[in-house]
Amino acid sequence: MSLIRYALLSLLAREPLSGYDIKQQMNDRFAPFWKAGSNQVYPELSKMESEELVTLISVEQHSYRPARKVYEITDIGKTTLAEWTIEPKEVEKVRDDFLIKAYNSWMIPPAEMIERLKDIKVQHEERLAIYERKMVELSGQFKLFDTSDPNFSSISVIQFGAQYERLYLAWCEDLIEKLNLSLQQQK
Amino acid sequence: MSLIRYALLSLLAREPLSGYDIKQQMNDRFAPFWKAGSNQVYPELSKMESEELVTLISVEQHSYRPARKVYEITDIGKTTLAEWTIEPKEVEKVRDDFLIKAYNSWMIPPAEMIERLKDIKVQHEERLAIYERKMVELSGQFKLFDTSDPNFSSISVIQFGAQYERLYLAWCEDLIEKLNLSLQQQK
DNA sequence: CGTATCATGTAACATGTTACATGATTTT
DNA sequence: AAAATCATGTAACATGTTACATGATACG
The missing domain is CATH 1.10.10.10 (Winged helix-like DNA-binding domain superfamily/Winged helix DNA-binding domain)
Incomplete structure (x- = not known):
C-alpha cells in the first residue's frame, strides 16, 4: 500500500x-x-x-x-x-513550493523577484548537470533497444528528469524576461 | 511554517x-x-x-x-x-509515482507497458486541456506587461503547468516509440 | 426518492521529516 | 582534535488523507 x-x-x-x-x-x-x-x-x-x-x-x-x-x-x-x-492510478499533483511563490509574484517588486528566480535557476542547473552526468555514465553500458535491461528504465527516468529541469529553466528565463520588460517600461 | x-x-x-x-x-x-x-x-x-x-x-x-x-x-x-x-529555499523533489513505475518498466512486457503509458497519456491530455482553457479565460482579462496584476502570476503558473503536461506527453510518446521498436525487433 | 450542494468541523489513520542514540575507525 | 563514515534503529513531531457528522434544500 x-x-x-x-x-x-x-x-x-x-x-x-x-x-x-x-x-x-x-x-x-x-x-x-x-x-x-x-x-x-x-x-x-x-x-x-x-x-x-x-x-x-x-x-x-x-x-x-x-x-x-x-x-x-x-x-x-x-x-x-x-x-x-x-496497476492504473490517477496521476499526481505537481505540488512544488516555488509554484505557489510564483503565484504571488505580483506582490513582489520585479527586481527582487528576478533575484529569486536567478537563485532557483542555479539550483535547477545543478540538477540538470547531475542528470546529464548520469546519462553519460549509463548510456555507455546499455545495449540499444534492449527494453528488458534495467538500464533502459534508468535512462528513461533520468531523461524525464533532465527534460523537467530544462523546462524549469526555460520557464524561469521567460519570467525573468517579462519582469525585465516591465522594469524598463516603468522607467 | x-x-x-x-x-x-x-x-x-x-x-x-x-x-x-x-x-x-x-x-x-x-x-x-x-x-x-x-x-x-x-x-x-x-x-x-x-x-x-x-x-x-x-x-x-x-x-x-x-x-x-x-x-x-x-x-x-x-x-x-x-x-x-x-525567502530562498532548496527546490523540491520531483516525486511522481509513475516515475518509479517507469523505473520498473524493464520487468514488464513491452506491449503491456505501452498500454499503461497510453492510459497515463490520456490523463495528462485532460490536464493540458484544463490548463489551456484556463489560459484563454485569463489572458482576456490581462493587461500586457502589468506584473503587479494577480493575473500575471496566474498566467505564469498555468503556463508552467501546461508546459509540464506537454513534456510529460512527449516523454510518454518517446517511451512508447522505443518499446514499439523493441517489439518489432523481437518478431 | 436518492443524490448533490452548501458549510462547518472532528477523528482516525497513514505517511514523512528531523533529531537522537550507539560506537569504533578513518579522514581532514 | 574534530568531523565524517558505516550501520543499525527509535522517538517525537509535522503533515496529509479519508471518513464521518450535521442538516435543510434543490435537482434529476
Whole structure:
C-alpha cells in the first residue's frame, strides 16, 4: 500500500542491498527524485521480510560495527512489484513550493523577484548537470533497444528528469524576461 | 511554517474567502497543483485569525446552513506572505509515482507497458486541456506587461503547468516509440 | 426518492521529516 | 582534535488523507 515499499522493492529488484545501501541510493544516486529516512527504511524492510517479499541473504559483521543485513527480493516480491507497476492510478499533483511563490509574484517588486528566480535557476542547473552526468555514465553500458535491461528504465527516468529541469529553466528565463520588460517600461 | 498556511494566504491575498471557497478553489480551479482537506483548512484559518494574519469580515447565515465565515487577509498577513515568497529555499523533489513505475518498466512486457503509458497519456491530455482553457479565460482579462496584476502570476503558473503536461506527453510518446521498436525487433 | 450542494468541523489513520542514540575507525 | 563514515534503529513531531457528522434544500 505505502509508496515507500515499492520504492524499496524497485531498488531491490535490481540487486541485493542492505538498508543502508538503499538509503544511500535514494539520497545520493536516486536523488533528487526520492528521499527516505532510516525510520522508514528499516521497519519497512522487516515488515517486508515477514511478508516474504524479501529475504535476508547475509549478515556481515565487521568487528565493531552493527551487523550489515543484506536483503534480496523474492519471486513474490517481484510479482508484487510488477503488479503494482502496471496497476492504473490517477496521476499526481505537481505540488512544488516555488509554484505557489510564483503565484504571488505580483506582490513582489520585479527586481527582487528576478533575484529569486536567478537563485532557483542555479539550483535547477545543478540538477540538470547531475542528470546529464548520469546519462553519460549509463548510456555507455546499455545495449540499444534492449527494453528488458534495467538500464533502459534508468535512462528513461533520468531523461524525464533532465527534460523537467530544462523546462524549469526555460520557464524561469521567460519570467525573468517579462519582469525585465516591465522594469524598463516603468522607467 | 506549514505550507498549507501560505497556500491559503496566497488565495486570500487576492480576495476575501470562506474556508469552503478556499477548498473549492484548491480542489477545482487550483487543481491539479494543490489539494486541501477541510481538516487542514478550517483549523488553519482559526489559527491564522488568532495570529492576526487574517480577520473575519462577515458571517453570513442562510437560514438552516452553518454560518458562512468570510476571511480577509490583514497587512500583517500580506507582509508575512511576501516575506515567505522571496525567502530562498532548496527546490523540491520531483516525486511522481509513475516515475518509479517507469523505473520498473524493464520487468514488464513491452506491449503491456505501452498500454499503461497510453492510459497515463490520456490523463495528462485532460490536464493540458484544463490548463489551456484556463489560459484563454485569463489572458482576456490581462493587461500586457502589468506584473503587479494577480493575473500575471496566474498566467505564469498555468503556463508552467501546461508546459509540464506537454513534456510529460512527449516523454510518454518517446517511451512508447522505443518499446514499439523493441517489439518489432523481437518478431 | 436518492443524490448533490452548501458549510462547518472532528477523528482516525497513514505517511514523512528531523533529531537522537550507539560506537569504533578513518579522514581532514 | 574534530568531523565524517558505516550501520543499525527509535522517538517525537509535522503533515496529509479519508471518513464521518450535521442538516435543510434543490435537482434529476
